Amino acid sequence: MGSNAPAPVPLALAPPYLLFLGDTVEPGFAKTAFGLRDWAGDRCVGEHVLPGAAVTTGLRAMSPVEARAAGASTLVIGVANPGGVIPPHWIDALAQAIEAGLDIASGMHVRLVDQERLVTLAHRYGRRLIDIRTPPPGIPVATGRKRTGKRLLTVGTDCALGKKYTALAIARAFAARGIDSDFRATGQTGIMIAGDGMPIDSVVADFIAGAAESLSPDAAPDHWDVIEGQGALFHPAYSGVSLGLLHGSQPDVFVVCHQPGRTHTLGVPGYRLPGIDEVIETTMKLGRRTNPAIRCGGIALNTGDLDADTAAALFAVQRERHGLPVADPMRGGEAFDALIAECLRE
Amino acid sequence: MGSNAPAPVPLALAPPYLLFLGDTVEPGFAKTAFGLRDWAGDRCVGEHVLPGAAVTTGLRAMSPVEARAAGASTLVIGVANPGGVIPPHWIDALAQAIEAGLDIASGMHVRLVDQERLVTLAHRYGRRLIDIRTPPPGIPVATGRKRTGKRLLTVGTDCALGKKYTALAIARAFAARGIDSDFRATGQTGIMIAGDGMPIDSVVADFIAGAAESLSPDAAPDHWDVIEGQGALFHPAYSGVSLGLLHGSQPDVFVVCHQPGRTHTLGVPGYRLPGIDEVIETTMKLGRRTNPAIRCGGIALNTGDLDADTAAALFAVQRERHGLPVADPMRGGEAFDALIAECLRE
Incomplete structure (x- = not known):
């Protein structure tokens, strides 16, 4: 096209x-x-x-x-x-x-x-x-042109561990702070929640990054798009979707989502989960191609299966290890406030 | 599916x-x-x-x-x-x-x-x-399972600089040495040349790696699939196709294709070409996810615009810089023989 x-x-x-x-x-x-x-x-x-x-x-x-x-x-x-x-x-x-x-x-x-x-x-x-799973017609090939406005993308150590809920919680927290922002949905449920969006995994391969560019167009300098991640760069089946979404989204900030205790990629026998540090390093390296200023805003842990004390202890360990805010967006609290502050840091 | x-x-x-x-x-x-x-x-x-x-x-x-x-x-x-x-x-x-x-x-x-x-x-x-541009029905999601047989993938510093011709020349050289091998086409012209193949850039995003797995199925231990690369990991529009193809192909060996003198990504203003060393490092790092034994077999330079002496001088410079065989597959000769030998090295 x-x-x-x-x-x-x-x-x-x-x-x-x-x-x-x-x-x-x-x-x-x-x-x-x-x-x-x-x-x-x-x-x-x-x-x-x-x-x-x-x-x-x-x-x-x-x-x-x-x-x-x-x-x-x-x-x-x-x-x-x-x-x-x-x-x-x-x-x-x-x-x-x-x-x-x-x-x-x-x-x-x-x-x-x-x-x-x-x-x-x-x-x-x-x-x-x-x-919802049928992409709109007319999706262009990506241009790589830097767009105005700010963008945050959630990424994961795997599929199905909280990228959508994390993006929704961050968008809600931004809104609560009076920040002009939009949640940008990339999957079926996200699109229904948002009311619109782009089914990025259903787009023809040549147009993944172009679809991501279309999803978060030029915006006011202080506007944030909070983009729902899909797949995972280390997922042997869905990595192409994730890289196209990363390159097309041009995020200024990304948040790494992880589920403590998950050791292997879901549904793909024999694949150990990458470390959070590996995901940060790889996302930085690849993301710089379309946004040289990309940085990690923190780590979102899905601790729904843990009690509050165990979760808090886990946040402390990971915060120490990575030097970044760590929180469970669904628990909120000071930990999540710190993550939001880091995402918004100038 | x-x-x-x-x-x-x-x-x-x-x-x-x-x-x-x-x-x-x-x-x-x-x-x-x-x-x-x-x-x-x-x-x-x-x-x-x-x-x-x-x-x-x-x-x-x-x-x-x-x-x-x-x-x-x-x-x-x-x-x-x-x-x-x-x-x-x-x-x-x-x-x-x-x-x-x-x-x-x-x-x-x-x-x-x-x-x-x-x-x-x-x-x-x-x-x-x-x-040719319509993928066959029934493409599965990738399983990540290691397949038998050997695989070589051509990758590039950019699009449209010789990945198809390099793969064809390598397949021909393998055949000339009596090696059981197949050229595996991933684009329109390649498919017509091969007589069959997979239009990888036309597959729905979720199925890129699955399509690559289907294209090079289990084979005899000494059989080589020589797989035509598509796009480029550093291309802001087509990187998703390239990563899905890399993960699904599980190459044992890759060859980096480059056109001397090309400094910027074709058709994408403002994007400088990555260095050959960057492409090797990134391909190694990402490719290890589905084949921990991945290695670079050499560098293929498209020197159609240069005279033989200039091309030979360029081969020597790049060979010294990267410690790998460097050749123009279309010129053949000893330089290309050395590249083939390195690809086949046990």
Whole structure:
């Protein structure tokens, strides 16, 4: 694509949302709905479950018609089941939502726009079917041009250990300090929480960095984009996504996310986890290519499985070892305040 | 996708080929046809040009019917014009080729399978439309599992400076020494030359390393895959492709390709080229993740613009500086023999 191509239109959901849980019985499959409740609760009017469901977000149960009357604009499928399929017995409920005047948003692998009945109805009722995993058209090749504004990227020693929650917590802390900032989502759940974003792992390989550039455009000098990391530079399957995201994001600051006790890469037998110091060194070295001023703002530990004293002891050890603030963003407190201060240091 | 998914069927062209040049007047746009003539001449029966063409491969001109009679199985579009479009006035000629009994292969961005008339004809005549830039279905996520056999990957200080020609020359040199080896193509022209391969830059980001794993499967212990590099780790737009290819290829040996005199990254203003030593160090460091025994086999210089004496002097300087064999694979000679010997060293 030429460099004069128009900027891609970001995926965007119209709030507020009705969270759809289908007939899910396994809480682990409803992570997207829980993420929305926890991080975008003010944009969720209620939940819609089918008979047989054994999972609830605790939000008020309502039908699509009731949700529409309560102001809802989009039914969000809050489930990520194995295989990413939309079961046939959900189609009636989704069809009713369209008839009630709602857009439908899905992060499933199976696409809404391939469901003939939903497409027909969406056309008839003038509603949108938004497949979060489908990148917007028109993503350009990266230019490498330095953009205005400031950027923070979360990176990890592995996948699935807190890069999204850390970025969300940092964005919330920035906002609480009156700093002009945006959370920039790069994955399915993040995009639903933010309301827009770029499914970076679904972009064609040549356009990863270009997609990252599009996601965090030029901004005011004091504006911060807090960008959700994806994959890991040391992950044998997803490292390409992570390097493209790093180069395209041009972060001024990165925060390393780690889960204490995790010793091996998830789902990849035989791969020991890299040390936090290795991740810092490699991210610095590679990140300098597009932002020579890149620096590490601290270390975020996912200590959900530990008690408060053990977590605090761990922070002290790691702080000493790396000479950087260490905190669990979900615990907050002084440790996290110190990490935020280091990220914002001029 | 699950790890039990069937291996993707590689793109595969049926030889021999009729090279189609359309009405091209600019030799630079016919690089694919020239590459096929130079590297797969034994699989090319002739060329087919339209009125107005000012480019020739020097092969015998023949119509699709004549080519079919001479044994051709596939008409290969040997042109890569700006934008990658198939001009409407080529469609008649492509239709005639299908009617003559030929498959059609194209590396254009615009896809053959989106050309209604060609699809109808291909169906009627039982011929295939092969879009080289469209990855095969079923590419798995990488497993990181160490595979049997040996692998060599060409890497570069930049794009477009000889990674494909270097890999082809090394594969040819291996074959000349009686070594069981395969050239593994990762780009449009390489795939056409090899007859099969994986368009690594067109794969969805999550599957880059998985695509590289599929491209060079388990092999006999003494077998070498010589893998065509793509992009460059220091390229601000394409680094993700290069890292995924590096991790998925698990090379035992890599060769660094460089063009003397090139000081800046092509098409990306403001980016100085990394030093050869930086590329070696970074490739070693990142490559060790999936193959701890990775090593550099030498440096390939593209000296097409220099006279023989200047080139030889340059080889000596770089050999001294890096302590590695340095050669121009297209010049061959003792310098290239030394590089091949170093690549094969136990």
